[in-house]
Amino acid sequence: MYKWRNPKCNNGILPPGSMGFPLIGETLQLLIPSYSLDLHPFIKKRIQRYGPVFRTNLVGRPVIVSADPEVNHFILQQEGKSVEFWYLDAFSKLLGLEGESRISAAGRVHSYARGIALSYFGYESLKEKLLPQIEEMVTKTLHTWSSHTSIEVKHAASAMVFNFTARQMFSYDYENSSEKICEKFTNFLGCFLSFPLNIPGTTYHKCLKDQKEIVKMMKDMVKERRASPAAETRQGDLLDHVINDMNTEKFLTEDFIVHMMLALLFASFETTSVVLTLAFKLLAEHPSVLQELTAEHEAILKNRKNMDSSLTWDEYKSMTFTLQVTNELLRLGNIAPGLFRRALKDIQVNGYTIPAGWIIMVVSSALQLNPNTFEDPLAFNPWRWKDLDSNIISKNFMPFGGGMRQCVGADYSKVFMATFFHVLVTKFRWTKIRGGDVYRNPIIGFGDGIHIKVAGKA
Numbered sequence: 243m244y245k246w247r248n249p250k251c252n253n254g255i256l257p258p259g260s261m262g263f264p265l266i267g268e269t270l271q272l273l274i275p276s277y278s279l280d281l282h283p284f285i286k287k288r289i290q291r292y293g294p295v296f297r298t299n300l301v302g303r304p305v306i307v308s309a310d311p312e313v314n315h316f317i318l319q320q321e322g323k324s325v326e327f328w329y330l331d332a333f334s335k336l337l338g339l340e341g342e343s344r345i346s347a348a349g350r351v352h353s354y355a356r357g358i359a360l361s362y363f364g365y366e367s368l369k370e371k372l373l374p375q376i377e378e379m380v381t382k383t384l385h386t387w388s389s390h391t392s393i394e395v396k397h398a399a400s401a402m403v404f405n406f407t408a409r410q411m412f413s414y415d416y417e418n419s420s421e422k423i424c425e426k427f428t429n430f431l432g433c434f435l436s437f438p439l440n441i442p443g444t445t446y447h448k449c450l451k452d453q454k455e456i457v458k459m460m461k462d463m464v465k466e467r468r469a470s471p472a473a474e475t476r477q478g479d480l481l482d483h484v485i486n487d488m489n490t491e492k493f494l495t496e497d498f499i500v501h502m503m504l505a506l507l508f509a510s511f512e513t514t515s516v517v518l519t520l521a522f523k524l525l526a527e528h529p530s531v532l533q534e535l536t537a538e539h540e541a542i543l544k545n546r547k548n549m550d551s552s553l554t555w556d557e558y559k560s561m562t563f564t565l566q567v568t569n570e571l572l573r574l575g576n577i578a579p580g581l582f583r584r585a586l587k588d589i590q591v592n593g594y595t596i597p598a599g600w601i602i603m604v605v606s607s608a609l610q611l612n613p614n615t616f617e618d619p620l621a622f623n624p625w626r627w628k629d630l631d632s633n634i635i636s637k638n639f640m641p642f643g644g645g646m647r648q649c650v651g652a653d654y655s656k657v658f659m660a661t662f663f664h665v666l667v668t669k670f671r672w673t674k675i676r677g678g679d680v681y682r683n684p685i686i687g688f689g690d691g692i693h694i695k696v697a698g699k700a
């Protein structure tokens with residue numbers, strides 16, 4: 243017990259904090275649901291007690307938590323030097339961050355994976371190709387939603403983003419596919435803080451089983467494509483591109499490709515669907531925001547020669563209020579409790595030592611809910627963004643992370659959400675039927691979900 247509570251630190255002193263009980267550490271306290279958008283009480287209370295940098299133990303790993311802006315910035319810039327991208331054990335295993343074909347690798351491998359994701363989902367691709375495709379798919383999806391008496395938004399939005407992303411990646415034909423791959427992904431997030439105990443009945447066991455099925459399905463697909471290299475069977479999607487590159491990039495094994503696609507899919511739909519779900523909750527509670535949002539998009543239609551033409555890039559760029567709404571949703575959403583890294587060597591911060599091998603949890607969300615920067619921080623107030631200084635924003639608002647691991651899907655998700663709002667408010671009406679409770683455990687969740695009724699505008 244003494245040894246557990248007083249971990250060794252050969253070089254300097256550890257930040258203050260408590261390591262909890264042997265094996266479980268303080269995991270259970272972090273998993274207690276908190277029914278608010280506020281920072282999880284686990285983090286809030288410890289910041290008050292110990293200051294913005296403290297130590298703890300989560301799922302059996304010693305962790306340093308930082309809610310200090312300077313330390314956070316420093317850690318995110320240390321990628322590949324004194325820290326590496328690392329989530330907790332169960333999650334790392336599921337996402338393929340360990341093993342021979344580690345997708346978390348730094349340097350050449352990492353820049354290849356970023357480059358490929360950006361060439362399909364980055365700014366240029368969105369501007370030149372994806373915007374009208376997103377608009378078409380959102381319109382179709384909302385039509386389908388309108389044919390149901392009730393839609394649970396989180397579930398339906400997850401499927402929408404997943405299907406579109408999977409179509410760009412491996413030409414997934416969601417309308418005609420019998421395999422609803424998306425369903426198998428939904429349990430993944432539950433693994434975020436699970437113990438890596440592979441025993442029937444545990445969350446980890448269930449996740450591992452789902453993951454194996456997905457990996458097998460994707461591996462079969464990669465094998466099938468590789469076995470039929472004829473030009474006429476090529477789809478020109480991300481998977482074809484990567485398979486082509488296997489001749490020149492030796493790290494591109496089938497395992498690596500499967501895990502890379504899995505991580506990209508997972509990163510895309512769980513995040514974007516959470517923000518869209520939160521949007522329905524907050525817009526239903528704040529009709530004046532919905533009113534101004536609708537006015538912005540109706541003005542776009544009025545300024546067109548032909549009201550029925552597709553959304554253009556210039557129109558997207560003109561959506562000032564939509565961007566403010568999106569920023570406010572991202573600020574309050576704080577999807578992940580923190581960004582995780584592993585110290586590769588002893589690191590000195592604020593007079594303390596982060597020992598090599600420890601996990602570092604960068605809690606950038608603490609800055610997004612800081613009342614000194616964002617007055618009345620829990621209020622949903624998109625208008626606040628009009629007056630915020632860009633310097634303050636860049637230092638205190640990091641919904642897409644920072645440094646070398648900054649989100650590659652930031653533009654994609656922003657375009658997706660703006661297009662979704664555009665189609666929703668110009669072509670459809672909706673009402674909330676029930677639900678909308680939010681909790682953090684510490685990941686944001688929506689209880690029984692948010693149920694809405696959608697109808698076409700006359």
Ligand code: HEM
Binds near residue numbers: 505581582643
């Ligand atoms: C609202 C939506 C989204 C949010 C809030 C979000 C947030 C983030 C954050 C905070 C990180 C940094 C993680 C870290 O440093 O540990 C990240 C990384 C990443 N995101 Fe997103 N993301 C979103 C949408 C997407 C989408 C749509 C995609 C897919 C195209 C995507 C793909 C990725 C990838 C591949 C990384 C890892 C980048 C790297 O390691 O270099 N994200 N995201």
